[in-house]
Amino acid sequence: MDPNIFPRAWKPFFVWAEASGLGTMVRDSIWQFAAIEAVHLLALAVIGGAVLIVDLRLLGLALQRQSVSQIAREAAPWLLGSLITMLVTGWVLMASLAASKYYVNFAFQLKMLFLFLAIVYTYTIRRSLLKRDDSRIPPLTAKVVALVSILLWSGVGIMGRGIGFY
Amino acid sequence: MSILPFLQWLQATPFSTGIRESTWWYPVIESVHVLSLCLFLGIALFWDLRLLAMGLRRVPVSDLASRLMPWTFVGFIFMTGSGVLLFIDEPVRFYGNIFFRVKVVALVLAGLNAWFFHYSGVGRRIIDWDISAVTPRGARIAGAVSLFLWAVIVVCGRFIAYNWFKPLV
Numbered sequence: 001m002d003p004n005i006f007p008r009a010w011k012p013f014f015v016w017a018e019a020s021g022l023g024t025m026v027r028d029s030i031w032q033f034a035a036i037e038a039v040h041l042l043a044l045a046v047i048g049g050a051v052l053i054v055d056l057r058l059l060g061l062a063l064q065r066q067s068v069s070q071i072a073r074e075a076a077p078w079l080l081g082s083l084i085t086m087l088v089t090g091w092v093l094m095a096s097l098a099a100s101k102y103y104v105n106f107a108f109q110l111k112m113l114f115l116f117l118a119i120v121y122t123y124t125i126r127r128s129l130l131k132r133d134d135s136r137i138p139p140l141t142a143k144v145v146a147l148v149s150i151l152l153w154s155g156v157g158i159m160g161r162g163i164g165f166y
Numbered sequence: 167m168s169i170l171p172f173l174q175w176l177q178a179t180p181f182s183t184g185i186r187e188s189t190w191w192y193p194v195i196e197s198v199h200v201l202s203l204c205l206f207l208g209i210a211l212f213w214d215l216r217l218l219a220m221g222l223r224r225v226p227v228s229d230l231a232s233r234l235m236p237w238t239f240v241g242f243i244f245m246t247g248s249g250v251l252l253f254i255d256e257p258v259r260f261y262g263n264i265f266f267r268v269k270v271v272a273l274v275l276a277g278l279n280a281w282f283f284h285y286s287g288v289g290r291r292i293i294d295w296d297i298s299a300v301t302p303r304g305a306r307i308a309g310a311v312s313l314f315l316w317a318v319i320v321v322c323g324r325f326i327a328y329n330w331f332k333p334l335v
Contacts, residue, residue, distance in 0.1 A: 034328050038321040041203075045320065048204020049211045056237060063233045066225055074222050075212075157204065158197050165193040 003106045005113065014103040023095035033096055040089040044157065046082035050075040051122075051153050054130065058146035060139070068137060072130035083119070107162030114155035121152055170335055173257040185255045192255060199248040206241025207316055209234060216301075217283075217309030223299040227292050260326065262333035269322035276315040283308035 017023055026032045056062035057071045094102050102108045129137060129145050176182055185191045215221030216230055253260050260266045283289045288304035295302055301309075 030330065034325060038324045041200075041320055041324050042317060044200070045203055045207035045316075046211060047208075048201075049208025052205060052208055052237075053212055053234070056234075062237060063225065063229060065229055065233070070224070071222075074225075078221070154201060157201050161197045161200050162193065165196075 002104065004104070005106075005109045006103060011099065011103060014098040017095040017098035018100065020095055022092055023098060026092055026096035033093065036089050036092050040086060040093060043082045043085040043089065046078055047086060048153070048157075050079035050082060051149060055146035055149050058129075058137075058142040060143070067134050068130060068142070069132065069134075079122075102163070105163055105166050107159045107166040111156055111159035111163065114152055114159055118149075118152035118156055122149065170258070170261070173261050176254060176257045182254050182257070185251065192252075195248045195251045195255075198244055199252060202241045202244035202248065203320070204241075206238050206245050207320070209238045209241065210312070210316070213238070214309040214312045217305040217312075219299060219301045219306065226296045227301075228296050231292065258335065259333065262335035263326050264331050264334060265322040265325040265328075267334070269319050269326070272315050272318045272322065276312060276319065279308060279311045279315065 018027075026036065053062070054068070054072050054075050057064070057066070057068055063071055094108075126145055126149055129141065185195070212222055213230055213235060216223070216225065216227060222230065283305070286304055286308075288295075288302050288308075295305070
């Protein structure tokens with residue numbers, strides 16, 4: 001039996017999404033899925049840049065003459081904007097085959113797990129560190145926080161690509 | 167002379183066949199390609215935004231050039247490396263794909279745009295507008311053209327997977 005980490009109780013939700021007007025519209029079109037996927041991918045580049053520019057700064061590998069909080073403030077609107085774009089386009093892509101493909105796709109399940117962890121982590125632990133003055137950010141803490149961030153978001157990206165291969 | 171015989175030979179090499187027949191190679195290379203997109207384009211985006219005076223406006227342009235742009239170089243190496251491997255997987259199909267051709271043209275144009283900027287008066291005299299939040303017209307044009315071309319490249323790259331059109335070869 002295929003691995004599965006989604007509770008069975010969630011299945012009606014996926015069935016509903018697939019039967020929804022939005023899901024049906026994308027499923028029945030030959031180009032809508034691809035077009036939305038392209039926007040999803042463009043937003044991926046933006047979110048990747050917004051995450052990395054800050055994490056590279058935390059790792060001591062870029063823009064050391066600017067403060068962490070300054071870079072974080074600059075990146076924040078791009079991070080939030082691209083994240084919202086990712087979630088909206090991702091929802092539509094998912095709805096098109098929610099129950100028949102995504103609910104049973106192990107790569108998708110892992111992606112959702114990574115995504116949940118990445119969002120919670122970014123807007124709690126990482127965010128509280130980024131608000132601090134540079135003098136109050138211990139170098140080792142900065143590196144660990146950045147590495148965990150890169151790992152979690154990479155997990156989302158790799159599993160996202162994995163959906164198509166699973 | 168056509169490039170097609172060469173591509174057919176390339177597709178028949180054990181290297182190409184090896185990638186094609188392996189279960190893991192293609193997904194691994196694809197994942198590297200997508201993740202390096204984040205590194206290369208994600209960072210290049212912030213450079214372009216600075217040129218457009220739409221982001222990082224208080225960071226000197228020379229700081230971005232020296233302390234951030236090396237990462238786009240790293241990303242570019244992984245991106246082209248994995249991209250070439252993906253191409254070798256099925257060279258004839260890629261060659262016959264309209265989106266692949268548009269992507270290649272857009273890549274060349276993006277390269278020319280970057281080259282033109284760096285060797286133009288504006289790019290060579292960054293020191294004159296290094297810390298100004300408002301950037302020269304030439305810089306804004308270069309940034310806008312870059313963003314447009316890279317968007318075309320990404321979208322075409324994704325569309326290669328779809329066979330809406332009859333292959334050209």
